[in-house]
Amino acid sequence: MMSLARTVWMACLVxxxxxxxxxxxxxxxxxxxxxxxxxxxxxxxxxxERVPRTPIVVDLDDRKxxxxxxxxxxxxxxxxxxxxxxxxxxxxxxxxxxxxxLTLLPDILxxxxxxxxxxxxxxxxxxxxxxxxxxxxxxxxxxxxxxxxKNEELxxxxxxxxxxxxxxxxxxxxxxxxxVRYSWSKPNPRFLPSLAMPRPVYIYAPAHYLKKFHAKYxxxxxxxxxxxxxxxxxxxxxxxxxxxxxxASNVDMPTLDPWRIVTPxxxxxxxxxxxxxxxRIDAAGHQLPYVDRVVVDIAAGSLxxxxxxxxxxxxxxxxxxxxxxxxxxxxxxxxxxxxxxxxIARGSAFALYPNxxxxxxxxxxxxxxxxxxxxxxxxxxxxxxxxxxxxxxxxEGNNTVRxxxxxxxxxxxxQWANYDVDEANRLLxxxxxxxxxxxxxxxxxxxxxxxxxxxxxxxxxxxxxxxxITAEFLxxxxxxxxxxxxxxxxxxxxxxxxQTVMVAAQGLDNxxxxxxxxxxxxAPVRQxxxxxxxxxxxxxxGGKAGxxxxxxxxxxxxxxxxxxxxSSETSDxxxxxxxxxxxxxxxxxxxxxxxxxxxxxxxxNRLRNVPxxxxxxxxxxxxxxxxxxxEFYFADEDDAGPxx
Amino acid sequence: xxxxxxxxxVTMLVTLLVISALVFIIIKLPPGDFxxxxxxxxxxxxxxxxxxxxxxxxxxxxxxKPIWYQYATWVGLWPGPHGLSGLLQGDWxxxxxxxxxxxxxxxxxxAMTMIxxxxxxxxxxxxxxxIAIYSATHRNxxxxxxxxxxxxxGLATPSFLLALALLFYLNRWFGIxxxxxxxxxxxxxxxxxxxxxxxxxxxxxxxxxxGLAGTAGMIRRMRANxxxxxxxxxxxxxxxxxxPPTRALIKYPFRVTLNPFVADIGNILPSIVxxxxxxxxxxxxxxxxxxxxxxxxxxxxxxxxxxxxxxxxLTVVGMLIADLALAVLDPRIRLGKRGA
Numbered sequence: 005m006m007s008l009a010r011t012v013w014m015a016c017l018v019x020x021x022x023x024x025x026x027x028x029x030x031x032x033x034x035x036x037x038x039x040x041x042x043x044x045x046x047x048x049x050x051x052x053e054r055v056p057r058t059p060i061v062v063d064l065d066d067r068k069x070x071x072x073x074x075x076x077x078x079x080x081x082x083x084x085x086x087x088x089x090x091x092x093x094x095x096x097x098x099x100x101x102x103x104x105x106l107t108l109l110p111d112i113l114x115x116x117x118x119x120x121x122x123x124x125x126x127x128x129x130x131x132x133x134x135x136x137x138x139x140x141x142x143x144x145x146x147x148x149x150x151x152x153x154k155n156e157e158l159x160x161x162x163x164x165x166x167x168x169x170x171x172x173x174x175x176x177x178x179x180x181x182x183x184v185r186y187s188w189s190k191p192n193p194r195f196l197p198s199l200a201m202p203r204p205v206y207i208y209a210p211a212h213y214l215k216k217f218h219a220k221y222x223x224x225x226x227x228x229x230x231x232x233x234x235x236x237x238x239x240x241x242x243x244x245x246x247x248x249x250x251x252a253s254n255v256d257m258p259t260l261d262p263w264r265i266v267t268p269x270x271x272x273x274x275x276x277x278x279x280x281x282x283x284r285i286d287a288a289g290h291q292l293p294y295v296d297r298v299v300v301d302i303a304a305g306s307l308x309x310x311x312x313x314x315x316x317x318x319x320x321x322x323x324x325x326x327x328x329x330x331x332x333x334x335x336x337x338x339x340x341x342x343x344x345x346x347x348i349a350r351g352s353a354f355a356l357y358p359n360x361x362x363x364x365x366x367x368x369x370x371x372x373x374x375x376x377x378x379x380x381x382x383x384x385x386x387x388x389x390x391x392x393x394x395x396x397x398x399x400e401g402n403n404t405v406r407x408x409x410x411x412x413x414x415x416x417x418x419q420w421a422n423y424d425v426d427e428a429n430r431l432l433x434x435x436x437x438x439x440x441x442x443x444x445x446x447x448x449x450x451x452x453x454x455x456x457x458x459x460x461x462x463x464x465x466x467x468x469x470x471x472x473i474t475a476e477f478l479x480x481x482x483x484x485x486x487x488x489x490x491x492x493x494x495x496x497x498x499x500x501x502x503q504t505v506m507v508a509a510q511g512l513d514n515x516x517x518x519x520x521x522x523x524x525x526x527a528p529v530r531q532x533x534x535x536x537x538x539x540x541x542x543x544x545x546g547g548k549a550g551x552x553x554x555x556x557x558x559x560x561x562x563x564x565x566x567x568x569x570x571s572s573e574t575s576d577x578x579x580x581x582x583x584x585x586x587x588x589x590x591x592x593x594x595x596x597x598x599x600x601x602x603x604x605x606x607x608x609n610r611l612r613n614v615p616x617x618x619x620x621x622x623x624x625x626x627x628x629x630x631x632x633x634x635e636f637y638f639a640d641e642d643d644a645g646p647x648x
Numbered sequence: 649x650x651x652x653x654x655x656x657x658v659t660m661l662v663t664l665l666v667i668s669a670l671v672f673i674i675i676k677l678p679p680g681d682f683x684x685x686x687x688x689x690x691x692x693x694x695x696x697x698x699x700x701x702x703x704x705x706x707x708x709x710x711x712x713k714p715i716w717y718q719y720a721t722w723v724g725l726w727p728g729p730h731g732l733s734g735l736l737q738g739d740w741x742x743x744x745x746x747x748x749x750x751x752x753x754x755x756x757x758x759a760m761t762m763i764x765x766x767x768x769x770x771x772x773x774x775x776x777x778x779i780a781i782y783s784a785t786h787r788n789x790x791x792x793x794x795x796x797x798x799x800x801x802g803l804a805t806p807s808f809l810l811a812l813a814l815l816f817y818l819n820r821w822f823g824i825x826x827x828x829x830x831x832x833x834x835x836x837x838x839x840x841x842x843x844x845x846x847x848x849x850x851x852x853x854x855x856x857x858x859g860l861a862g863t864a865g866m867i868r869r870m871r872a873n874x875x876x877x878x879x880x881x882x883x884x885x886x887x888x889x890x891x892p893p894t895r896a897l898i899k900y901p902f903r904v905t906l907n908p909f910v911a912d913i914g915n916i917l918p919s920i921v922x923x924x925x926x927x928x929x930x931x932x933x934x935x936x937x938x939x940x941x942x943x944x945x946x947x948x949x950x951x952x953x954x955x956x957x958x959x960x961x962l963t964v965v966g967m968l969i970a971d972l973a974l975a976v977l978d979p980r981i982r983l984g985k986r987g988a
Binding site for chain 2: 235272311
C-alpha cells in the first residue's frame, strides 16, 4: 500500500518535473527485467523505492533522442585493467557535469547555489542512495572532508589544491542531511569545473563502507591485521587502496555511477552491472541506464581495429586512430556496425613546443625571440601537412580553440599561420641568423649550425611522420630539423630538466573550453607543458623548484591567468581567456599546424541515441560522457529504423 | 655422480644470486620509478593525475628506500616491513600495477603460457622430424627441395605479420574470434567441453605462427646432422651387412642426431615461459610475455623481477637436466672433471 502510494506520488512528480514530457509518465516507473527476480524474492526493493524522490528526468525529445528499452550488453575493449577508468569517465556521473552544449548543470546534486564563486551551497537529492542501497547524505561529504582530506595519514599533503585559495581552506558546514556549504573569503572559480572533469576531484566518499577501514571508527589492531594480509603497512594504505571511485578496482565499494563493477581483477573480461539506485530516469518511467551490463574485454591495443572489424564490440572510441578507418569501414556491412568520424577537439594534432626554459643559453635566447618563432611558423606549409596526413579534413592554423567554442576567433587561428617562405627568411635574418654554412644551413650566433633537435614520443607515429615533412619545410629556410624519438617517460624527464630544445606533441587538450573552465594550458603554470617546464615547476611548487617567469611576454600571460583566477564574473573570465588566446597566437609560444584530426568511433547499428556527429575530446566532454552513454539503448532485432 | 650434482647445485645457486642482483639493477636503471611512470602515463593520455598521493604511495611501496634495501628485502636476505619474507621464503612480492600479489598475476598466465608453448614445441617436433628425415634421405628429390623452400619461407616471414593475416582470415572463414585464447564469452564461464574447443581453435594461430620459424630451423639442423651421419662408415657398414633401411636409419644415425636436441632442453625450458613475447603481444594472448613487457615498461619491479628470475631458474635447471640426459643417452659423454 505504501509502495503504491509512493509510486503514484513519484509519477506525479515526474509529470511535474517534465511539463514537456509525453503523457506516458503517468504509468509510473518501469521495473527492469534484469532485477525482476531479485525484486520478487525481496532481495531488492522495487524501483519506486530505489529512485530518488527528485530524480533527473532526462529530456530526450529536446535532443531528438527517443525513449529506449531496457536490456542488452554493451561490449567494448580495454588494453589493460587500469583502463577500466574509461568506464568511469564515459559513465560521466558527477556532482555537476557538462551537457552536450557544455553548460555546467547539477547532476548528482539537485541544485547548486553559487554566490560570487565564494559560497557554494549544495543540495542533495532526497532519497538518493548508493549502489548498495544505503542513503547518500552529507555524512558522505563530512566523512571525506574531515576523515579523508584533513586526515594526516590519508592525505599527508592536505586537501587537494582546488580547496586552496591563496593558502586558505574553505569553511565547510553540514547544514542538514541534504545541504552542505563550502565558503571562502575570495573567489574560487576552479571549484565547480574541477568537480566536472573527466577525472573529477571526488569530494564525497561512501562513509558507511569506508568507516569499516578507518582507524577512527574501527579497531586499529584488527585493521592492521587486515592491512598486513594484503601486504600493506598501515590502515591508511588499505583505506587508500579500497577508496578508488575512479579506477573501478574495488568491487565492494558502492558507487553513484550508472554501472558498477562486479568482476574483481585480474580477469580477461570485466563486467559492469547497472546500478539499481541510479538517479536519472526518462519521461516514460525507465530508470537509466537502458543497457543492463557493460562488458569490457581486455585485448592488446594493436588488435582493437581488427576486433572491431570482426564485430566484437558495440562501442569503441579510445584506442582507434585515423589509420584504422579503412579496416573499420571494410567490416561495417558484414558485422552490422558503423564507423562515426568525429573531429577531435584538440588545439592541434601536431604542434611544436619551443622550450623557453631550455638549458642551452644560445637556443634559449633564440627561442625567446618572437621573430624566430614566427619565422618557423611561417615556414611550415600546413596545407601540405593536412593533405598528406589527415586526408585534408583538418583545420589549418594555430594551436588555439576550435570554432565550436564561444571563445574562438578567426584571427587567433590564422595569425602568423600562413605559408610565406620569404617573410620567414626575413624574420629569421632579423633574429640574427644571417650567416650560413656551405650547405645552406644557418649558423647560430656562436657559430654552431642551426640544428634544431625536436624530441618526440617514439610511439606517436603520426607526429614523427609530420616531423619528417616539417623537416623539409624548415630546410628551405636554412634550419636543419633533427628528429629524436624518445620513450615518453624519458622525454618528460628531459623536458623537466631543461634538456630539450624543442618537443613535438599534440596541441591544447581542451580546445572547446567555456569561459568557466580553467585556462591552465595557456599560461606558464604547469611543468608538463613542453613550452615552459621550468616556469611551470616554479608555479606548481610555489617557488621551491624551477625558475620564475622572466620574459615580459610570458608575464602578460601570468597577469591574464591571475585575472581569471581572481574574478567571479563570467564576462571577466571570458575577457581573460580571450587575452590569453590572443597572446598565444601573437607570440607563437607553441607552433600549431592542423587541428581536427579524426577520431573513429565504432557503434553497433542496433545502438540508438548516439549522435551522428559531435566533437570528441578527453576534456571537457569526457570522451562520450557528455553525450550520456546511459541514454544509449539497443533497438529490437527487427527494428531497422535509423538512429535518430 | 652425487658430488657432481652437489657441485652443480651450488654453482646454480650462486649463478641465480648474481642474476637476481643484475636483474634488479637493470630494472631500476631507467629514470623514475613505478609511481612517476604511472603519473606520466596517465598525464600523457590527458588524465590529470594528481601527484598528491605519490609520496604516500612511494613510502607505502618502499620505493623511497635505498636500492640495496629494496633488493635485499625482495630476495629475502633482509627483514622488510613484513619480516623476512622474499623469494627465498617463497614470497614472490607485490605487483604495483595489478595491486595483487605477483603470485595471483602470474599464476593463470603461467598455465596459459605453458599450454601455448608446449603445444608449439610438440608441433615443431611432430612436423620437423619427419620432414628432416625425409629430406635427408631423399636428397635432391623434388619433395626435399619443396621442403627446403617452404622451410626458408618459414624462417624469413616475420611472425607478427603472419599472425595478423592468419587472424583476419580465420575470423572471416571460420568465425574464430580475433585474438585471445578463447571466445570472449567463455572468459566468465567455468571449464566445459565447448570452452576447451574454443581454446583449441584459438591455439591454431599462435602455434602455427610461433612454431613456423622454429620448425624451419629445426628441419635445417636435423637434416644437416643426419646427412653427416649418413655418410659415415658405420652407416654404410650397417647397410652393407643387410640391416633393413628403416632400422639402419632409426637405430644409429638418428639417435646420434638427437644429441644437439637434448642439449637444447636447456633453452627450450625457459622458452616455454618467455618465448613468443612478440607474437603473444600481437595476438593478445593472456600469457606471461605481454605482462613482462608491461611490467618492464612501468618498472613494476617485483613482477618483472620475478618473471625474469623464474626464466633464469628454468634455464639453469634445463641445463642441468640436459647434461644429465645426454650422459644417459650417449655413453660416450662423461660427467665431471676431464680425465676423472
